[in-house]
Amino acid sequence: MISINSFQLFKADFKRFVLNYKIVLAIVGVIATLGVSANEYIMSGINATYLVERSIFSLFPTQLILIVASFPVVSSFVEDWEFRYLYNIAMRSGTKEYSIIRLFFAFITSFGITFIGCMIFFGIAFIYYPLLNEGHPIEYQVYPPYSELAYTSFPASYTIARIIIYSLSAGFWTIVGLFVSTLIPNKFVAYVSPFIVNYFVSFSSFLLPRMLQEDVVSRSRVVFPDSGFWPHFVYFIVYYIILILIVGWEFYRMVIRRLSNELL
DSSP states (O other), X not given: OOOHHHHHHHHHHIXXXXXXXXXXXXXXXXXXXXXXXXXXXXXXXXXXXXXXXXXXXXXXXXXXXXXXXXTTXXXXXXXXXXXXXXXXXXXXXXXXXXXXXXXXXXXXXXXHHHHHHHHHHHHXXXXXXXXXXXTSOGGGTSOTTSGGGGGSSOTTHHHHHHHHHHHHHHHHHHHHHHHHHHHXXXXXXXXXXXXXXXXXXXXXXXXXXXXXXXXXXXXXOOSSTTOOHHHHHHHHHHHHHHHHHHHHHHHHHHHHHHHTTSOO
């Protein structure tokens, strides 16, 4: 059963992270980042699907959006720690409840910022460019494993599915940043850690099997050669759920250590 104190903490974090002008600024930041990236790919005969894909999944915007999407929440533990709010919150609501609620809002906030920003950019691109180029084979305009979606009555689902998985990635990396901030309670470290850790993992994960490479998963690349949309989509979601649970557990353990004065 949810205690009154836990419910009050949930309400307080909802107001702190969701009903916050930083959310709007972050969404605008995502759109602006994609707009800058898109300039490189605008040319005659382009379509909205290709423009959005290239704008999101090029190296620069992929990395920068992680910082932008995590900005409203990733430094929250540092703020609680520096101003000694953490002790009061944990005493009223409990360490477990504090950790779960904070992780929840860290994920939901960054996921929402990324998804909404990318979808607005997709909508803007669709206003100016066709979804797909008529007269050209669809198989040359989309890529597996989601290519089958382009043949449905709602071909935009091809791009939306990829945005969903990328938004999951942004949510996960925000949680990573939150965890890093428990190791090094510094705002600057909290802000840049999603980018730095992601950059390191992306360029070293080639040592892992393809299905475990974060760069492959976040970009919705093929990991099962003989499978289509649903096996990949479900796997990508499960992949991030498992990673979030692992890092979230470590965040909880570090919060306990902080409160137990094992780390000063």
